[in-house]
Amino acid sequence: MRTSIATVCLSGSLTEKLDAAARAGFDGVEIFENDLLTSALSPEEVRDRCADLGLSVDLYQPVRDTEALPEEEFGHALRRVRHKFALSRRLGADTVLLCSSTAPSAVDDDDLAAAQLSRIADAAADFGVRVAYEALAWGRHVNTYDHAWDIVRSAGHPALGLCLDSFHILARDSDPKGIEDVPGEKIFFLQLADAPLPAMDVLQWSRHHRCFPGQGGFDVPRFLRHVLRAGYDGPLSLEVFNDVLRQADAVPAAVDARRSLLVLQEAVGVGELPAAVVPTGVAFAEVVTPDAAPVARTLRALGFARTARHHRKPVDLWEQGAARVLVNTEGAERRSGARLAAIGLESPDPTGAARRAEALLAPVLPRRRDPADVALDAVSAPDGTELFFCATGRAGLADWRDDFQDVPRGADASTAGEAADPEGAGASVDHLALTQPWHQFDEAVLFHRTVLGLHARQSVDVADPYGLLRSRAVSAPDGRVRIALTVGAAPVDDTVHAQHIAVATDDVIAAARRYLARGGRLLTIPGNYYDDLAARFDLADDVLALYRELGILYDRDAHGDFLHCYTETVGGLFFELLQRDGYEGYGAPNAPVRLAAQHAARPVG
Structure with a gap:
């Protein structure tokens, strides 16, 4: 029509x-x-x-x-x-x-x-x-x-x-x-x-x-x-x-x-579009940064290992279990700090996913590709995040990892490969949080819902010390892909309204202890939060003391428990460690505490 x-x-x-x-x-x-x-x-x-x-x-x-x-x-x-x-x-x-x-x-x-x-x-x-x-x-x-x-x-x-x-x-x-x-x-x-x-x-x-x-x-x-x-x-x-x-x-x-x-x-039923191809997982999250060292320190403390490097670009592959992060220093502007710039989405039909995206007016990304590079279809989301449709480890389909070469363990300190933390073998990317430009929030929700076939949850408003943070999650029906889209009314502050990568683990307490033992720093949570937690939930005193010591936040819904904590912010990016025991949300009741703590922790001057 x-x-x-x-x-x-x-x-x-x-x-x-x-x-x-x-x-x-x-x-x-x-x-x-x-x-x-x-x-x-x-x-x-x-x-x-x-x-x-x-x-x-x-x-x-x-x-x-x-x-x-x-x-x-x-x-x-x-x-x-x-x-x-x-x-x-x-x-x-x-x-x-x-x-x-x-x-x-x-x-x-x-x-x-x-x-x-x-x-x-x-x-x-x-x-x-x-x-x-x-x-x-x-x-x-x-x-x-x-x-x-x-x-x-x-x-x-x-x-x-x-x-x-x-x-x-x-x-x-x-x-x-x-x-x-x-x-x-x-x-x-x-x-x-x-x-x-x-x-x-x-x-x-x-x-x-x-x-x-x-x-x-x-x-x-x-x-x-x-x-x-x-x-x-x-x-x-x-x-x-x-x-x-x-x-x-x-x-x-x-x-x-x-x-x-x-x-x-x-x-x-009056128009024809290529069928939606729902992504089945996160192949990788790509961080672009002018200085890889701070991001590398955080990843290493989290238990990730730098296992491979792109055969012709300054891009390193970091892995822990099924969680993969690419760290890219090519073309990054120093003033922008670290940012989540691209997401690799596992797709049962990468070509079909790209056809659907193009039919729905998503900008197809031109790639300066060397003849030896793997051909990947990619489009741009409304906020500029690049979305790659991937088929990792599937016979007959291009595998993005073929562009990477294993880093030998015996190399010098700046290039040596590393061993992954064996205790983090169960790690995976639970969700990604993308901060949207204030005028593109509704556009982003429609894009992810229609182009990618994700389901949208109800919008949630979260109290921020300087206004309201609006958030709406989109996810695959099976939960293997989750993206939280956020927009805030607070002043521009990359240490607070930053993007983040949430890494799921089987035991967040153990993961947090290993992170701290490797020199990582977790976000400090106010003691008043734990006093309130004791009133809201019937938690044992020793459990509350442990949560307080490590900065662990807790929530519960009808489906189960949720434990999570946050790393310090690097540029415009931070990481979340979480343990999801049946819980279906994203810890929204704890978000005001996290935002206030990040405001308090931001550099002054």
Whole structure:
């Protein structure tokens, strides 16, 4: 189906918004009134610009407060809408959105509303345009789609139809099944938006917190199925009012918007995409750093061994059990410190995973590859993290480890290979935490859920000493891949809002002791935490004393226990040691303590 996006969804000037929509592959746009009013382009120049970009102008919006008015007021409204219809023709749009009235003077009289809308439709027909009547969720008297349809049907004018907006319908918890009773030809336009499910005033909810389909809590696919069954065959258009999107870069926002429509079409069976290939594990985590020594010290203290080096790049492979970390010093900027730059994902079908990613507009990463290098498919996540689709140790498929050469034990101290800690043989990467740019959090969740086929948990807000940290985890159904996506409102502080690699172990107490014995330093946890822990859980005194001594944090859910501790932060990265005994979460109740402790431990000056 054709796709369209309202200019209100994107930031920037009207020209920048149109360019972004075209670059993302949209077929058309809705021109929002304020975007036109503030543009230096005339309506004709906007029309020509859209034509040059291959965009149709599908809707001009909105016209407000025009129906069910006292006659004198209606006369002024009719004069105003005639100007809007003329403007719409200059833009090249054949449909104008008219919202149900919120005017204090509007009266509760459906017959009057129908009669006045019929007169408005007469005027629209004079200009060769149609009127799409939309019930605002906060409309004074008309606030549901079925009420709007009753009025449109009563008016009986060929130039008057409905605009259906998923937000206005689902926000009022209306049953969209009744849409199937509306003739498809009377559904003049469809606007799609999702939203989280908070308890707040519906107007504020609408104006500030809408999001693209798949990013919120509404069942937008079910809504769309009913609209399609009614016979609607117009464009799928997005209308999203969102404070973050109004400040974000328009181009990636437009790409995210179109991705949401591609996945929505897949969900309702009107679009074809390569099937999702869910990753089955973490092949490696790659750390980029200008100075490998601090990261190497931490890894060595954790029990990792440097076992191999890339055959032509300054990249070392560190291993402990099934956990693998690459340390890369190529092209790192000193001011950025250590950062988690890439993830290798085990995939049952690396080529299929890459096809899915490319179809969903994920940037395919060009690689400067030596003929001897292993060919790996890779894409970029919204935050710039590189994702490699890997098949480690599987016959007939390229193995990324073939690019690495074992480091001989007898080499000099700077290049010698090391023996892995035999007591850490059960180690694995439990999860990875990626700090997102503030304006890409929802985009990141949609990307990981749709491109990688991961399941998204509910969003969690965690108290930070300087604001709130928002976190949402995505994971494979079997839990073998877990990624925690976070964004914070606190001041920029890489020692706190850093990325981290969580390493699972069979015995976190023993692992923490070995780490300390090798010279590692664990994050110091305030004593008050352990006093509270004693009140929350019935733990033996000696167990609490041990946790206090080592800086171990503890939590429990319906499935089991969770013990974890944290290393010091190196640049923008730290490590977590954890023991998961059936527990399904990520230790969110302990996150405020960890954040405060990291703030306290950050360097001063």
